[in-house]
Amino acid sequence: MRGNVFIAGLGLIGGSLAKAVKKAHPQAHIIGFDLRESELGLAEALNIIDEKAASFESGAAGADLIILAVPVLQTEQMIERLASLPLKIGVLITDTGSTKSRIMKKAHILEERGIAFIGGHPMAGSHKSGVAASKELLFENAFYLLTPGVAAEEKHVAILKKWLEGTRAKILEVTAEQHDQMTGVISHFPHIIAASLVHQARKFNHDNPLIERLAAGGFRDITRIASSNPEMWKDISLHNKDILLTLLSDWRDEMNEILSILEKEDEDGLYRYFDDAKTFRDSLPARSQGAIPSFYELYVDVPDYPGVISELTGYLAEERISITNIRIMETRDDVYGVLVISFQNEKDRLRAKSCIEQKTTYDLFLA
């Protein structure tokens, strides 16, 4: 496809979309805009965009496709600004916000002018923000939810899907209400719980600083998302307030239920509580991106001696296997350390496993 694609907000999501759009449509001209000059400059220096817009207005003026990739309260304001601007005839506008009901309501002001707005939400991401963390394949195999507005016809949805082909995401259409209900449960509410677990540990840490060192393994896994951008989560929580309030109240009931089972030392009840959760969790599709992010991780039980990491990465480099991340799990301070190496895809992970198996006697686990 050819045309001007204007991306407002060049962070993790805007940057990743810019890369995906360019990959599938090299003829497209990508114009970027961000409040932060640092992000804009970096996006230009890394060739993620073809041109910096001097202002939001000038970037929007000649665009065939406008992608709003800013926190959701800012998205509402941008929609208002767009509604008062002279835009190109036939322009298509979409967003990437994690909530949809309020954004779709706000988009009525565009629809009154006959402008097609299609809400969008790529259901993959990270706790990292900023254009430096953006990735062309961030959305590969993830669900990408669309909520077409009343002025968006089938042909508009088809055009947007074509523009988004490079994301390699699975695109689905839902209503804004369905969207907010589902993402409330599987994305927004878990972020509140993750933050609350961190607050709880922080309070205990005050009296018992050893907590900080012991908070590894499971605690780190379940609280990873508490490291996400607070500005973004403030906005999401406000936008999805009603659904989150209901979920919080349900959660209180859930906690009271487990409290009573534990008080009674009800062994069967406790077993069932964990087993039912495990059964449902285990039945969720594995290795697809989305609400539960998949990391192609390999766990290597390495002895603690100097140079062990460079030894392993050296073997992988010889086989030209790229790694995306490497970390040491700090659960066991003494005898062994478990090294966690992440890969871009399953193929690389399996190649790495067989490479390390051939060259060492270390125990390996696929998570």
Ligand SMILES: NC(=O)c1ccc[n+]([C@@H]2O[C@H](COP(=O)([O-])OP(=O)(O)OC[C@H]3O[C@@H](n4cnc5c(N)ncnc54)[C@H](O)[C@@H]3O)[C@@H](O)[C@H]2O)c1
């Ligand atoms: N991070 C995720 O995991 C994720 C996943 C899917 C969707 N989203 C949604 O995508 C949107 C962007 O999130 P992100 O993770 O890329 O955030 P980010 O913080 O990485 O990037 C947002 C960018 O928007 C810019 N910005 C903010 N207000 C602006 C304004 N008024 N004008 C111009 N630029 C402005 C910021 O400077 C920043 O560079 C949010 O609505 C978020 O809810 C996030």
Ligand SMILES: O=C(O)C(=O)C[C@]1(C(=O)O)C=C[C@@H](O)C=C1
């Ligand atoms: O993987 C993460 O860090 C995320 O929080 C990604 C996540 C999610 O909750 O699944 C966060 C918000 C987005 O709207 C979509 C994806």
